[in-house]
Amino acid sequence: MKLTVDSGSGGAFLQQPEGTIQAVCCDVVDEGIKTTAYGDKHKLSLRFQSSQLITAEDFQAQGIEVREEAIGQPFLYTSWYTVSLASKSNLSRDLRGWGIEIPDEGAEFDLDSVIGRNALLNVQALPPKKPGDTPFMAVQTVSPLMDGMTPIVVTPAYTRVQDRDNTDFNHGANAAPAAAPAASLPEGLG
Numbered sequence: 001m002k003l004t005v006d007s008g009s010g011g012a013f014l015q016q017p018e019g020t021i022q023a024v025c026c027d028v029v030d031e032g033i034k035t036t037a038y039g040d041k042h043k044l045s046l047r048f049q050s051s052q053l054i055t056a057e058d059f060q061a062q063g064i065e066v067r068e069e070a071i072g073q074p075f076l077y078t079s080w081y082t083v084s085l086a087s088k089s090n091l092s093r094d095l096r097g098w099g100i101e102i103p104d105e106g107a108e109f110d111l112d113s114v115i116g117r118n119a120l121l122n123v124q125a126l127p128p129k130k131p132g133d134t135p136f137m138a139v140q141t142v143s144p145l146m147d148g149m150t151p152i153v154v155t156p157a158y159t160r161v162q163d164r165d166n167t168d169f170n171h172g173a174n175a176a177p178a179a180a181p182a183a184s185l186p187e188g189l190g
Helices: 056-061 090-097
Strands: 019-036 039-053 074-082 118-126 136-143
Touching: 019 074, 039 118, 074 090, 074 118, 074 136, 090 136
Parallel strands: none
Antiparallel strands: 019 039, 019 118, 039 074, 118 136
8 A cells, every 4th residue: 555645744743832831740641661761771761731721822923833733732741861860860759859859669559649739840942953853852850840830730621641541642731531341241241
């Protein structure tokens, strides 16, 4: 089968704002084993929804066609980590910076416990890897909210990655949850 793809079919995406961003952790995603410069590593990502909602003006300012379904949705930020709570790991550094107590090495820590927790993200644009690409917005640090700041909540439209069906390519902004598996009766009761 021949597959024809327009060179511009990837489309432009809306660049998130950089700077200090108030956000709420909306997901912890097991990204599986990824090949890195240091070999194969088990990776995870923390996903955050910002307090700033997307507007038509955000699209227009970047010269991108307005996507109506995105209007009113929060910007989404992702921070990648190697699955490790070793004292020098980036995950451990960010959790401590966020004010989360890290258990002793070897003890278990339920990362899902950070879902719903508010943070201030320091987001910086990293240079594009190729000419013509857009900068990558990287979460540099994660810290707790300052005193007096009003916490935000995860929007009800967000569906965790683990709960999505495999056809969602919209990063869960408005994704429908995956269908529940069919119930099966214990043997002899069917």
